[in-house]
Amino acid sequence: xxxxxxxxxxxxxxxxxxxxxxxxxxxxxxxxxxxxxxxxxxxxxxxxxxxxxxxxxxxxxxxxxxxxxxxxxxxxxxxxxxxxxxxxxxxxxxxxxxxxxxxxxxxxxxxxxxxxxxxxxxxxxxxxxxxxxxxxxxxxxxxxxxxxxxxxxxxxxxxxxxxxxxxxxxxxxxxxxxxxxxxxxxxxxxxxxxxxxxxxxxxxxxxxxxxxxxxxxxxxxxxxxxxxxxxxxxxxxxxxxxxxxxxxxxxxxxxxxxxxxxx
Numbered sequence: 001x002x003x004x005x006x007x008x009x010x011x012x013x014x015x016x017x018x019x020x021x022x023x024x025x026x027x028x029x030x031x032x033x034x035x036x037x038x039x040x041x042x043x044x045x046x047x048x049x050x051x052x053x054x055x056x057x058x059x060x061x062x063x064x065x066x067x068x069x070x071x072x073x074x075x076x077x078x079x080x081x082x083x084x085x086x087x088x089x090x091x092x093x094x095x096x097x098x099x100x101x102x103x104x105x106x107x108x109x110x111x112x113x114x115x116x117x118x119x120x121x122x123x124x125x126x127x128x129x130x131x132x133x134x135x136x137x138x139x140x141x142x143x144x145x146x147x148x149x150x151x152x153x154x155x156x157x158x159x160x161x162x163x164x165x166x167x168x169x170x171x172x173x174x175x176x177x178x179x180x181x182x183x184x185x186x187x188x189x190x191x192x193x194x195x196x197x198x199x200x201x202x203x204x205x206x207x208x209x210x211x212x213x214x215x216x217x218x219x220x221x222x223x224x225x226x227x228x229x230x231x232x233x234x235x236x237x238x239x240x241x242x243x244x245x246x247x248x249x250x251x252x253x254x255x256x257x258x259x260x261x262x263x
Contacts, residue, residue: 064152089210115180146174147167
């Protein structure tokens with residue numbers, strides 16, 4: 001009986017992920033068949049797959065929120081949400097930039113063929129297409145799935161630390177290479193902590209959008225190239241930025257902000 005209950009709980013977490021992956025994979029395959037599979041078409045196909053997947057995953061999130069007695073309506077912007085969003089953007093940018101820098105200066109980048117392939121596809125389009133797809137649409141979908149659905153469901157079954165870690169591992173695994181796994185694992189933990197503090201999914205979306213937008217701009221323009229050139233300055237500055245990001249996260253988690261209704 002107990003083993004059956006455990007299997008049911010595991011399936012409760014896994015099947016939305018399988019559904020998400022199937023929708024994205026099928027839509028991506030069809031889009032590439034129609035538009036082509038070159039690097040320039042990849043970003044457009046990714047955007048199409050994301051746009052198709054979002055309405056497919058929303059019912060899972062709405063149902064989960066309804067079970068908690070939370071109404072998912074039109075988002076309302078207020079001073080408190082703006083403050084949480086600003087904190088989230090600054091924290092995630094600091095930690096993501098530092099982690100990207102440090103990981104990219106290790107041998108893992110050269111050893112991971114999967115990362116090289118993903119990187120070519122991720123940055124294979126125009127700046128505008130990359131910003132729309134990778135910095136807006138993709139973060140919204142991934143936060144809906146991994147923080148909204150997976151983390152939300154895990155919290156109902158496990159202690160929060162375990163829920164945070166497992167949801168981050170799920171997020172990391174879905175990137176399918178060791179470089180992005182490490183990065184996504186760390187960022188996934190940070191994003192879950194932000195969601196817990198603000199009691200709203202919007203902070204994770206804001207933080208994720210900010211980090212991805214900066215990553216696209218950096219790659220396409222060469223901005224901050226001196227922070228990944230393997231020099232002493234690159235290593236030291238990246239560690240300092242990481243420590244600043246962690247300090248800001250700890251300070252933010254300890255802040256006492258006015259509590260509003262969760263959206």
